[in-house]
Amino acid sequence: MSSSSSDRFDEVFDEIFEDTFNSIVEAQTNKQKRRAYIERNxxxxxxxxxxxxxxxxxxxxxxxxxxxxxxxxxxxxxxxxxxxxxxxxxxxxxxxxxxxxxxxxxxxxxxxxxxxxxxxxxxxxxxxxxxxxxxxxxxxxxxxxxxxxxxxxxxxxxxxxxx
Structure with a gap:
């Protein structure tokens, strides 16, 4: 495997990894909702x-x-x-x-x-x-x-x- 194909593989892997990581983080932050505080006295x-x-x-x-x-x-x-x-x-x-x-x-x-x-x-x-x-x-x-x-x-x- 040449160094240019290895570099391209690393770039594609990094891109896919970053996309996957970002979608996981987005999914987790979207699920975390703040509850509204209600003053109940x-x-x-x-x-x-x-x-x-x-x-x-x-x-x-x-x-x-x-x-x-x-x-x-x-x-x-x-x-x-x-x-x-x-x-x-x-x-x-x-x-x-x-x-x-x-x-x-x-x-x-x-x-x-x-x-x-x-x-x-x-x-x-x-x-x-x-x-x-x-x-x-x-x-x-x-x-x-x-x-x-x-x-x-x-x-x-x-x-x-x-x-």
């Missing part, structure tokens, strides 16, 4: 939830709480407390701007509502003020951590005494 979501169900003069009675969440308020608060005490995901933190993030109540309520009613993740947005991907993350973390924290005590085979 998460603080108001927490306040609404607190005033409706957890304050001393709450809007809804304990009977309605049990009907809506499929458990009594004491059990619900025990779960929220256990998760927020031991699991960093459920601890309320400040974001980069100094604002508080979602409260443990909001995160647990989102997960329990989706479990109790089998509803879609975006249905909790309007009331609790958190987005669909956040709600799915809450559900995933909730189920994993409930098994981790309470599994040995509650998620076991019945013993002869239980039966």
């Amino acid at each position: 998460r603080e108001a979501g927490h306040d609404r939830l607190w005033n409706d169900y957890f304050s001393e003069d709450s809007t809804f009675s304990p009977h309605l709480f049990r009907r809506r969440f499929r458990m009594n308020k004491e059990l619900f608060l025990r779960i929220v407390h256990g998760l927020s005490e031991y699991i960093p995901f459920f601890q309320q933190r400040r974001d980069a701007t100094g604002r508080f993030g979602l409260s443990p109540l909001q995160k647990c309520t989102a997960a329990i509502c989706m479990l109790a009613y089998g509803s879609a993740a975006d249905t909790v947005d309007e009331y609790l003020r958190l987005g669909e991907t956040t709600a799915l993350s809450c559900l995933h973390n909730f189920t994993d951590r409930i098994i981790q924290l309470f599994g040995d005590e509650y998620l076991r085979r019945p013993t002869p005494e239980d039966l």
Whole structure:
């Protein structure tokens, strides 16, 4: 093979390689879309939830709480407390701007509502003020951590005494 045909081969190879590389890079950058930021006013979501169900003069009675969440308020608060005490995901933190993030109540309520009613993740947005991907993350973390924290005590085979 002469040096001129070798040079031509290298040129063609470099051209094809560069075209292929550029099309791969373009395809990857086109797929990466920025999500639009939506100001959901998460603080108001927490306040609404607190005033409706957890304050001393709450809007809804304990009977309605049990009907809506499929458990009594004491059990619900025990779960929220256990998760927020031991699991960093459920601890309320400040974001980069100094604002508080979602409260443990909001995160647990989102997960329990989706479990109790089998509803879609975006249905909790309007009331609790958190987005669909956040709600799915809450559900995933909730189920994993409930098994981790309470599994040995509650998620076991019945013993002869239980039966």
